[in-house]
Amino acid sequence: MSRRQAKETTKSVTVKQATFDLLRAFGIKRVFGNPGSTELPFLSDWPDDIDYVLGLQEASVVGMADGYAQATRNAGFVNLHSAAGVGNALGNIYTAHRNRTPLVITAGQQARSILPLQAFLYAERASEFPRPYVKYSVEPARAEDVPAAIARAYYTAMQPPCGPTFVSVPIDDWTHPVQPVAARKVSREIGPDPDAMKSLVEALAASKHPALVIGPGVDRAGAVELMVKVAEKSKAAVWVSPFSARCSFPERHPQFTGFLHASPGQLSDALRAYDLVVVIGAPVFIFHVEGHASIFDGATAIYQITDDPDAAAVTPAGSSIIATMKPALLMLLEMLPETKRAAPAGRTLPPAPAATDPLPVEFLLHSLATAMPADAALVEEVPSHRPAMQKFMPMRGQDSFYTMASGGLGYSLPAAVGMALGREKRRTVCLIGDGSAMYSIQALWTAAQRKLPLTVVVLNNSGYGAMRSFSQVMQVRNVPGLDLPGIDFVKIAEGHGCDAVRVTRASELAPALKRALAHRGTSLVEVVVDSAVPLLYAQQGRE
Numbered sequence: 001m002s003r004r005q006a007k008e009t010t011k012s013v014t015v016k017q018a019t020f021d022l023l024r025a026f027g028i029k030r031v032f033g034n035p036g037s038t039e040l041p042f043l044s045d046w047p048d049d050i051d052y053v054l055g056l057q058e059a060s061v062v063g064m065a066d067g068y069a070q071a072t073r074n075a076g077f078v079n080l081h082s083a084a085g086v087g088n089a090l091g092n093i094y095t096a097h098r099n100r101t102p103l104v105i106t107a108g109q110q111a112r113s114i115l116p117l118q119a120f121l122y123a124e125r126a127s128e129f130p131r132p133y134v135k136y137s138v139e140p141a142r143a144e145d146v147p148a149a150i151a152r153a154y155y156t157a158m159q160p161p162c163g164p165t166f167v168s169v170p171i172d173d174w175t176h177p178v179q180p181v182a183a184r185k186v187s188r189e190i191g192p193d194p195d196a197m198k199s200l201v202e203a204l205a206a207s208k209h210p211a212l213v214i215g216p217g218v219d220r221a222g223a224v225e226l227m228v229k230v231a232e233k234s235k236a237a238v239w240v241s242p243f244s245a246r247c248s249f250p251e252r253h254p255q256f257t258g259f260l261h262a263s264p265g266q267l268s269d270a271l272r273a274y275d276l277v278v279v280i281g282a283p284v285f286i287f288h289v290e291g292h293a294s295i296f297d298g299a300t301a302i303y304q305i306t307d308d309p310d311a312a313a314v315t316p317a318g319s320s321i322i323a324t325m326k327p328a329l330l331m332l333l334e335m336l337p338e339t340k341r342a343a344p345a346g347r348t349l350p351p352a353p354a355a356t357d358p359l360p361v362e363f364l365l366h367s368l369a370t371a372m373p374a375d376a377a378l379v380e381e382v383p384s385h386r387p388a389m390q391k392f393m394p395m396r397g398q399d400s401f402y403t404m405a406s407g408g409l410g411y412s413l414p415a416a417v418g419m420a421l422g423r424e425k426r427r428t429v430c431l432i433g434d435g436s437a438m439y440s441i442q443a444l445w446t447a448a449q450r451k452l453p454l455t456v457v458v459l460n461n462s463g464y465g466a467m468r469s470f471s472q473v474m475q476v477r478n479v480p481g482l483d484l485p486g487i488d489f490v491k492i493a494e495g496h497g498c499d500a501v502r503v504t505r506a507s508e509l510a511p512a513l514k515r516a517l518a519h520r521g522t523s524l525v526e527v528v529v530d531s532a533v534p535l536l537y538a539q540q541g542r543e
């Protein structure tokens with residue numbers, strides 16, 4: 001290339017054009033955002049082939065991008081407004097980090113020339129603000145470094161363990177001339193160490209009573225079918241890891257045994273019967289309450305397969321194999337010998353609950369499971385009723401169930417909107433508590449505007465049921481701020497442009513669900529239930 005040609009290439013595009021070309025090359029067709037002055041040069045003359053998805057608060061913007069990224073298995077691209085927008089978004093950035101959802105989050109910054117004056121909307125130490133919940137964070141030193149920073153943010157976000165990344169972009173950078181950045185192919189699968197796999201296979205072959213503890217990593221990797229084959233070949237009992245944010249094993253499968261509690265004592269009790277525990281696609285283990293984890297006392301052999309070196313590093317006992325799910329499960333399936341072990345007895349599902357008034361939560365959950373189309377996805381955030389949901393709504397497996405892995409509320413409603421956007425014609429159902437719904441309620445507006453095939457079922461028990469229950473577990477009394485009287489979800493939904501109905505009697509439920517699930521566009525069903533709460537972490541009922 002001559003000198004003249006080289007010079008022409010360097011001046012051929014702007015930072016903005018180079019960025020859009022990268023998005024197209026990465027297959028990113030939507031940008032989730034909430035606009036401000038510092039983003040205007042990026043937003044001006046918006047191209048027709050990229051859909052700008054407006055969210056009315058940044059927690060909703062990031063939650064929607066997260067759901068969409070999970071549905072499409074590509075990084076969600078987000079554009080926020082300086083420190084104020086990132087601040088509003090942080091709770092759901094934390095959740096995306098725990099969910100292992102790939103997101104490239106950009107935020108506007110003031111013009112470089114007035115940064116020294118701490119201008120209006122200036123973001124102080126912008127790249128530090130979302131840390132430690134982003135895998136990579138930068139405000140590039142020069143405008144011409146922005147596209148390469150966005151490319152790096154994309155590869156890093158997409159590399160297992162996936163997660164959010166952050167690029168702060170000063171307002172005047174977008175129009176700066178730059179050399180285009182070519183999108184590259186970066187492979188993502190990481191194969192397991194064959195010797196480590198051999199040791200695991202030997203342990204499985206020698207075990208009398210093995211258990212597989214399966215976590216969200218398997219569904220995330222699209223490896224549920226493979227997982228089922230491995231489970232069937234090994235004839236092991238299958239448990240779900242505590243607080244699994246996805247369904248990685250069909251819950252009606254005969255080997256499906258149950259859900260582990262996030263309590264060290266209860267988890268250890270549930271796994272006591274096994275001489276070998278193999279944790280796949282999950283940490284060892286996520287706990288929510290204190291207690292003695294006798295599982296680590298040495299009587300049980302523990303193996304872990306994880307794509308997350310950090311999760312491997314914090315595992316207190318046993319051997320960890322670092323690999324992505326597909327190559328690891330393929331190798332396991334190939335190496336596992338046939339076994340004469342008897343297949344374990346799975347769980348027994350409870351009988352259908354009766355339709356009584358006041359409407360029992362179990363009846364709602366069972367009715368919803370019956371009414372949902374077979375290919376629907378459920379996005380859930382109803383903390384005190386998760387154990388009941390696990391009993392009365394057995395999930396089908398791959399891409400069927402989502403919630404947040406973080407414990408931070410305000411995720412599932414916007415995530416369901418993003419999910420509906422990514423799943424196009426199939427139905428998405430959001431099952432959400434009255435408390436949880438209110439953290440990011442404005443996501444309803446985005447769904448209504450776009451007539452997304454989304455049905456939101458609000459389980460209204462007039463308060464923070466999980467907190468009532470947790471207060472009992474922790475034996476604390478007289479806690480303020482747990483009752484939420486007087487919220488009218490029908491009016492709220494209608495005010496955001498959604499179809500809505502309230503159900504207070506058991507006999508009204510089935511027709512209301514049927515109608516809502518067939519509604520073209522977004523609808524909400526508010527179901528008023530008894531405010532009595534189940535005791536979480538009760539010692540009985542280990543499932």
Ligand SMILES: Cc1ncc(C[n+]2csc(CCOP(=O)(O)OP(=O)(O)O)c2C)c(N)n1
Nearest residue numbers: 382384407408409433434435436464465466
């Ligand atoms: C961002 C955030 N704030 C507060 C909490 C604490 N918290 C945990 S569960 C819960 C109650 C949720 O209420 P609701 O959605 O109505 O479900 P319910 O517990 O009644 O089933 C609260 C406030 C949290 N987990 N995350």
Ligand SMILES: [Mg+2]
Nearest residue numbers: 433434463465
């Ligand atoms: Mg509630």
